[in-house]
Amino acid sequence: MKRPSILIGKFLCAIIISASISCNEQPKEQDPKKPEKPVVLAPQEIVPISQAKNMYDSYEKRRVPLIQRYEDSINKVTKNDKEFHVGRFVYYDYKTIKQYLEYIEQEVADAGVEISTLRLYYSNYPDEEFFPKTKDSIKHPRQNSIMLSPTYNDGKRDYLFYIAQGAKGKEAVPMNNSFEPIKVEYGHNNDTNTKAYASFVPTTNPTKAAPAILQGEESLTLNRGTGVPPPKNQ
Missing domain, CATH: 1.20.5 (Single alpha-helices involved in coiled-coils or other helix-helix interfaces)
Structure with a gap:
């Protein structure tokens, strides 16, 4: 029988040899075509399942x-x-949400403003056909829904807005919290880089036209999600 001291000696030698080999190994070079993927931290706003x-x-x-x-x-x-x-929830196809986010970022970049928040409005369809003569006609009137709409901040508060075509390109036209056009005095926005429109006609009457310097009304508000219940695709 081998003595314990001999066995311990051989074990220590094996460890030393293994460590020596490991030290001599060159670290593997990272493939430049596959950069390390950054770790995305969970937002603080995520709530536990129990909550x-x-x-x-x-x-x-x-x-x-x-x-x-x-x-x-x-x-x-x-x-x-x-x-x-x-209804208990409304959902959108994930690709639709990604397309929507990319679209509004594209449009606000052209208008020279930055999105400050993304609002989710509670909404309710009327007791009638809401999108007549289209494939999106409401099949379940009176159901609750949600609307997604971005805001920009002028340094004092957040504004809902839509995009219009102005003399110098696309501009952000502010609205109040109820989707009504509002008046913003000249010089109200201190950011000289923004193209947020600063003198919209002071009225909440939808029949009154906007000034001639602005043309069109490009909405950035998303709706027409699928509500459950009723059952999907009914």
């Missing part, structure tokens, strides 16, 4: 019954025997 479940259940308890009773009462008055389903 998401709690908020979902709270809506189920405190909002769904109110909406259901209200819509059922309308059905009784109008003698509409069609059952109303309270």
